[in-house]
Amino acid sequence: MLVGMGYQFVHLETYSRKADSAGRSTTFVLDEAERRLDACQHVAEPVPPTVVFGMSVSEVRDLHDVRAAAAMTEAAGKARRIRSDQHTLGTVVASFPVPWDEVRSAPSKAEALANWERRTVDWLRDQYGEQLVSVLAHCDERFPHLHAYILPADPSMRAKVLHAGWSAKASAVAAAKAGGADGKTANAKGDVAYKAAMRAWQDSYWQAVGLPCGLARLGPGRRRLTRAAWQTEQAAARTTAVLMGKADEAQRAVQEAEAELGARSQAASNLEGRAKAAAENAYSAIAEAKMRLAEAKQAVDSAVAARRQAEANARREARAVLAQARIEGAHIVAAAEAKAAPMRRFGGWLGSVWAGFRSVERKLVAAADARVAAARTVAAAEIAEAKARLREEARQEVGDLLTELRQTAARAEDERKWAEKRLEKLEANAKRHAEAAQQAKDALGKEKSARQRAEAERERFQSLWADADNVLRAIEQEPCGGTTFGHSQR
Secondary structure (H helix, E strand, C coil): CCCCCCCCCCEEEEECCCCCCCCCCHHHHHHHCCCHHHHHHHHHHCCCCCCEEEECCCHHHHHHHHHHHHCCCCCCCCCEEEECCCEEEEEEECCCCCCCCHHHHHHHHHHHHHHHHHHHHHHHHHHHHHEEEEEEEEEEEEECCCEEEEECCCCCHHHHHHHHHHHHHHHHHHHHHCCCCHHHHHHHHHHHHHHHHHHHHHHHHHHHCCCCCEEEEEHHHHCCHHHHHHHHHHHHHHHHHHHHHHHHHHHHHHHHHHHHHHHHHHHHHHHHHHHHHHHHHHHHHHHHHHHHHHHHHHHHHHHHHHHHHHHHHHHHHHHHHHHHHHHHHHHHHHHHHHCCCCCCCCCCHHHHHHHHHHHHHHHHHHHHHHHHHHHHHHHHHHHHHHHHHHHHHHHHHHHHHHHHHHHHHHHHHHHHHHHHHHHHHHHHHHHHHHHHHHHEEEEEHHHHHHHHHHHHHHHHHHHHHHHHHHHHHHHHHHCCCCCCCCCCCC
């Protein structure tokens, strides 16, 4: 929101610890800021200030007094403490041209006040950097206003260096005297430099704060404007401020759109990376399942080969036992025949003996056959047990592998579904990104148009500023002219 109902007021001053002719010193100024009764008699009902930026008044006072007590300057080649009348504190007062009654009753003007305060603090920080230690707001006078306090950073605490007008005048006077000018001429050149520097300082504030807030650079009285001309200028200021506000809003919209687009692009990239990782995990799980299946098949083949080897070993052992039994039987029969040969003459008796030996042979053969049958039975049982054991182990291994494979396949399917969903979301996000980019382009186009209109208004106002400066210079050249800039609304 903007005001468009007045003109800017901003004032710069420096103070020393020793009171000036009007009784103003650093102590008095800080007492007035803190709303001590003996220093703010112009305020009917004093209210403590609000810290808008930086330190409180008491903290500013303590820091100033410590640094001023330690400040040194060089004189005649020796370091000396600074004089009490050296200016060590800079202050800036800026006033908002809408009474508190109107601000409190109109939300739009309260919003305009907040915008003015923010822009003023930003301008002060840009002007003075870390030397700006505090900005206070007073709400117990008719018009809202800010007090800024600046402490010089140099060891000598020379506050006048922070004053644009005094600094420019000192430089101009020194340059004029170096060029051979007398004191009067040099001082006159210094006054011209003072006015030019303060005019530039006021222009800087107007460019950063006044123009965006709809405030005129100068009031109608100093430029001797008619009421109609003043109203026309106010309307133009409101229009310019509106255009600048829209341009700023468009710029912010573009920046926000770009930031959102970047965030969405990053999110889309992250989702795409996760989808690729999920797909790679699924492929890895499938490859691992295939490898495990191949290992199970190899284990089954190994078990079958071991079973066949066990059967072959059992058959070899049975054949060996049978062969050994036959050899032993043959040895027994041969021994019996050898013993019976000399006695064959005994006829039948020997026949009966021979029959006995044959009976023994049959028994030995039967025993050998029984041992072979027992060996075959044991071998068959061992083979059956080995087959059963290998079959169970293979079945268990294959079952475990199939279960793990099913689980892996299920996980892979879940990952695939998740990846498909994320890809759908990515496509939707990409579509929204495209729409956001188009909106950003449209907003940028609007911003360019708004800036072009604002630039046209600014160029129109430049001619008004030139006319105002010419009038101001003419007034300053009059015998009754002064050097005060702005107006006091405090």
